[in-house]
Amino acid sequence: MLKFTLTSLMLAAALNANASVDLFEDEMGGGSSNDSFATAQNLGNLALGDVTNVLGGRHEDIPGGNTIDFYKFTVNGTGNFVLNLLTLNSDPGQDQYGRDPYIGLFDSHGVKLAFDDDAGIGYDSQLSHHATGPSTFYVGVTGYGNPSFAVNGGNANWPLYALSIDATNIAPVPEPETYALMGMGLVGLLAARRRKAAK
Ligand SMILES: [Ca+2]
Ligand SMILES: [Ca+2]
Ligand SMILES: [Ca+2]
DSSP: OHHHHHHHHHHHHHHTOOOEEEEEOTGGGTOOOOOSSTTOEEEEEEOTTOEEEEEEEEOTTSTTTTBOEEEEEEEOEEEEEEEEEEOOOSSTTOOTTOOOEEEEEEOTTSOEEEEESSSSSTTOEEEEEEEOSSEEEEEEEEETTOTTOOSBOSSOOEEEEEEEEEOTTOEEOOOHHHHHHHHHHHHHHHHHHHHHHHO
């Protein structure tokens, strides 16, 4: 009985394994453009505990230049996730390089849900959002002065930025196999009770 319960727990834990993923912006590396919702770089699904970090660029000397950058991701549960955009300020609050980003969060139809200018370190951006269930989101990275998130616009020429999406607090909606495991555990428990009662 104990062995059976432990096996079920281990299997359930494996299904909910946490992951931290580090990626690069494709456009910055000379790959596909990410200047629209349709061409947003797909970061995949973020499950409970997942943190995805993207290193991107916004500078006239690199591919994509100072165009807007869009990313796309899905969550499969309910709860708050946090978007944090760092422009690697060496002197928080007074960036001598003039880096001042905006971050925007959009729903699957491209409707703006949230927007931030300076809630992060110095002039950097941070926002959190509550996912009410499995959903698709878009994140836009642009510069100060471009609240409409137009393709070209806003404060520009920061060499690099780091965008992190922290889904640590997303509670998963149980998937069919999880229900199946719970069912197996319950069947095992009831069977053990019956055997005990029969003795
Ligand atoms: Ca870029
Ligand atoms: Ca771009
Ligand atoms: Ca800002």
